[in-house]
Amino acid sequence: MSKPWILVVNDDGVTSQGIKALVEAVKNLGEVVVVAPDSPQSGMGHAITIGKPLRLTPVHLFGDIKAYKCSGTPVDCVKLAVDKVLHRKPDLCVSGINHGSNSSINIIYSGTMSAAMEASLEGVPSVGFSLCDYREEADFTAAAHYAHLVAAYLLKYGLPKYSLLNVNIPKLPLSEIKGMKIGRQARAKWEEEYVERIDPFGKPYYWLTGKFVNYDQGHDTDEFALANGYVSVVPVLHDLTAHDVVPFLTENWKLITTNSDEGTVPGVSKEEFNL
Amino acid sequence: MSKPWILVVNDDGVTSQGIKALVEAVKNLGEVVVVAPDSPQSGMGHAITIGKPLRLTPVHLFGDIKAYKCSGTPVDCVKLAVDKVLHRKPDLCVSGINHGSNSSINIIYSGTMSAAMEASLEGVPSVGFSLCDYREEADFTAAAHYAHLVAAYLLKYGLPKYSLLNVNIPKLPLSEIKGMKIGRQARAKWEEEYVERIDPFGKPYYWLTGKFVNYDQGHDTDEFALANGYVSVVPVLHDLTAHDVVPFLTENWKLITTNSDEGTVPGVSKEEFNL
Numbered sequence: 194m195s196k197p198w199i200l201v202v203n204d205d206g207v208t209s210q211g212i213k214a215l216v217e218a219v220k221n222l223g224e225v226v227v228v229a230p231d232s233p234q235s236g237m238g239h240a241i242t243i244g245k246p247l248r249l250t251p252v253h254l255f256g257d258i259k260a261y262k263c264s265g266t267p268v269d270c271v272k273l274a275v276d277k278v279l280h281r282k283p284d285l286c287v288s289g290i291n292h293g294s295n296s297s298i299n300i301i302y303s304g305t306m307s308a309a310m311e312a313s314l315e316g317v318p319s320v321g322f323s324l325c326d327y328r329e330e331a332d333f334t335a336a337a338h339y340a341h342l343v344a345a346y347l348l349k350y351g352l353p354k355y356s357l358l359n360v361n362i363p364k365l366p367l368s369e370i371k372g373m374k375i376g377r378q379a380r381a382k383w384e385e386e387y388v389e390r391i392d393p394f395g396k397p398y399y400w401l402t403g404k405f406v407n408y409d410q411g412h413d414t415d416e417f418a419l420a421n422g423y424v425s426v427v428p429v430l431h432d433l434t435a436h437d438v439v440p441f442l443t444e445n446w447k448l449i450t451t452n453s454d455e456g457t458v459p460g461v462s463k464e465e466f467n468l
Numbered sequence: 469m470s471k472p473w474i475l476v477v478n479d480d481g482v483t484s485q486g487i488k489a490l491v492e493a494v495k496n497l498g499e500v501v502v503v504a505p506d507s508p509q510s511g512m513g514h515a516i517t518i519g520k521p522l523r524l525t526p527v528h529l530f531g532d533i534k535a536y537k538c539s540g541t542p543v544d545c546v547k548l549a550v551d552k553v554l555h556r557k558p559d560l561c562v563s564g565i566n567h568g569s570n571s572s573i574n575i576i577y578s579g580t581m582s583a584a585m586e587a588s589l590e591g592v593p594s595v596g597f598s599l600c601d602y603r604e605e606a607d608f609t610a611a612a613h614y615a616h617l618v619a620a621y622l623l624k625y626g627l628p629k630y631s632l633l634n635v636n637i638p639k640l641p642l643s644e645i646k647g648m649k650i651g652r653q654a655r656a657k658w659e660e661e662y663v664e665r666i667d668p669f670g671k672p673y674y675w676l677t678g679k680f681v682n683y684d685q686g687h688d689t690d691e692f693a694l695a696n697g698y699v700s701v702v703p704v705l706h707d708l709t710a711h712d713v714v715p716f717l718t719e720n721w722k723l724i725t726t727n728s729d730e731g732t733v734p735g736v737s738k739e740e741f742n743l
Contacts, residue, residue: 235518238512238515239576240511241577247662247673249674272660272662273674276662315657355655375721377709380707385551386551387548389552398521399521401516401544413714432653433576433705435631435703439688441703442703
């Protein structure tokens with residue numbers, strides 16, 4: 194049996210400590226290829242580059258392992274890797290290890306998770322790893338340990354098609370981590386506050402700052418797992434449909450029968466909203 | 469009763485035809501404020517600007533309506549609008565009208581939908597509108613008609629908390645549109661092919677091109693609605709958890725009991741994967 198192809202990607206950039214740790218964690222599991230952004234792309238979400246071209250340049254940062262830096266976003270890296278580097282789909286895509294948490298609502302802003310999701314759209318078993326420590330000099334020992342375990346498992350068993358995993362590792366020494374806990378994305382959010390400064394020319398500019406607030410008390414969430422010393426594992430799917438709301442709307446809105454010529458919505462008077 | 473506050477945002481930029489049509493469509497429904505990117509931000513997904521500051525500048529493009537251009541992404545626009553322009557949450561957030569479809573998988577790449585989703589995270593009834601016509605000179609008559617109807621409905625009835633709507637309008641004259649159809653996000657994808665070119669200095673660069681493929685035959689999808697002459701309405705939630713996969717993993721993986729010191733995954737032999 195030939196070795197499985199493992200695509201390694203991230204959002205902190207090809208020179209980050211996290212991707213180095215991830216390459217080390219998976220390199221004996223298969224044929225590893227790295228395609229990662231040439232600059233930090235944190236918070237890029239599922240952005241893709243449209244309307245301008247991309248660069249792809251070989252780099253020699255991981256010993257014998259084939260690696261490229263890409264001028265685009267994390268999602269661009271995955272697309273380009275499949276089409277122009279591997280010329281096939283990888284057998285596994287691992288993303289990270291991110292410097293900082295991607296649990297709960299952070300997933301929607303995360304380039305790390307979006308890269309893994311892009312691979313999952315191709316039916317590739319995929320996973321994003323994130324360490325709950327933003328520092329450049331964070332200790333990736335425990336995270337790499339679990340990355341190795343999860344990658345090995347995914348190579349052997351795969352995942353239900355089109356799903357992927359969001360794995361977050363608490364900021365704890367390996368010996369203090371209690372194991373892994375499977376759960377769901379917690380309901381949480383960022384409360385933003387922009388700090389205003391004035392530039393030397395008298396004009397204002399704004400810095401994003403924020404406070405993370407978890408308002409989900411469930412014991413089956415990723416936040417609960419992390420707060421209690423576990424690695425959190427959340428299976429993820431790209432389907433954003435609010436399935437519970439479909440029957441609600443169908444029942445209450447009766448849009449299907451709305452005729453465009455009449456220009457009315459049942460229950461909304463024309464006068465009330467100038468229809 | 470005071471007028472509702474309506475935040476208008478988009479991803480094609482503050483000077484696009486689509487946002488002009490949307491402002492016209494909702495301006496008699498409440499107090500309208502526009503905060504939109506100063507340049508096209510298509511395909512930006514849920515990207516936010518981290519590590520560099522943002523600019524916010526008043527523009528006079530919509531008559532008497534208060535409007536700003538923002539140097540950031542569509543999501544940045546919503547965050548800044550709440551914190552620095554409105555100083556409160558709006559009563560409704562409308563995004564678009566996008567030049568081009570955001571149905572099915574397009575939602576995850578879409579700045580239009582991410583802006584609306586960001587507002588939904590604040591509990592604001594929100595909706596993204598997209599016209600299935602990419603052209604700059606597209607005819608927004610029908611799209612604006614439906615945008616008005618949907619906005620009026622949302623102001624009156626709201627939505628289940630944290631959900632939003634993805635509304636796509638087919639490229640048809642108003643008289644040929646059959647009405648609105650509620651459904652789910654179709655399973656579809658883009659098959660990418662990067663076109664390689666060589667720059668004047670002999671180095672390659674890559675242009676993203678792609679073909680949209682719908683592999684979902686369901687009659688309850690947004691793609692089906694659009695293909696059959698309806699406006700598609702998909703309720704959306706920011707929860708990416710693959711809820712069906714949670715019990716599957718819990719059952720098959722038994723990760724909760726995995727002890728980090730042992731470093732094993734049940735069913736995966738140490739030898740097999742160098743654990």
